[in-house]
Amino acid sequence: MSLLLTLAMVAGATTTSVPPAPPAPGLRYVFSIYARLGTPIEQGTVDGRRKRLVPITGGEVAGPRLHGIVLPGGGDWQTIGPDGLTEVNTRYTLKADDGTVIDIVNPGVRVASPEVTASIARGEQVDPNAYYFRTAPRFSVAAGLHEWLRRTVFVGRGVRNPDNVQIDVFAVE
Numbered sequence: 001m002s003l004l005l006t007l008a009m010v011a012g013a014t015t016t017s018v019p020p021a022p023p024a025p026g027l028r029y030v031f032s033i034y035a036r037l038g039t040p041i042e043q044g045t046v047d048g049r050r051k052r053l054v055p056i057t058g059g060e061v062a063g064p065r066l067h068g069i070v071l072p073g074g075g076d077w078q079t080i081g082p083d084g085l086t087e088v089n090t091r092y093t094l095k096a097d098d099g100t101v102i103d104i105v106n107p108g109v110r111v112a113s114p115e116v117t118a119s120i121a122r123g124e125q126v127d128p129n130a131y132y133f134r135t136a137p138r139f140s141v142a143a144g145l146h147e148w149l150r151r152t153v154f155v156g157r158g159v160r161n162p163d164n165v166q167i168d169v170f171a172v173e
Contacts, residue, residue, distance in 0.1 A: 026173040031063025050080040068096040108135030133158030
């Protein structure tokens with residue numbers, strides 16, 4: 001076998017064609033959560049990152065697929081780094097208008113400049129386009145009318161307002 005034929009066979013065997021990217025799943029807006037916040041409880045600096053708990057004192061839920069309230073008693077455990085990354089881990093309870101109780105665990109990240117992070121921490125209104133704030137809410141609910149919450153993957157877009165956090169929730173189609 002000639003060297004040229006051998007090289008052509010090896011090149012053909014190792015060349016793989018990359019298939020085109022599949023279509024991205026769509027997002028469908030389902031509701032927004034407006035969680036009112038209490039005074040943060042500072043833990044201090046742990047492993048070089050500021051830790052605090054922000055109590056959730058109540059709120060509302062409104063949108064095309066769900067209406068109700070945010071029950072008091074939940075919280076947002078935050079770890080704020082000097083690099084502009086804030087890791088959030090929230091847990092709270094919703095109550096739908098029909099009385100169904102829905103547990104939510106909502107981890108996420110907020111990325112902002114030090115100046116924007118400081119403004120948010122002071123409770124100032126900040127343009128949501130000045131930072132990146134996304135979550136991945138998971139719901140626990142009994143079988144019934146709102147069971148779709150357990151059977152769907154969601155992403156959330158967060159907006160930090162002076163007296164609440166707004167999470168716009170989208171179902172991944």
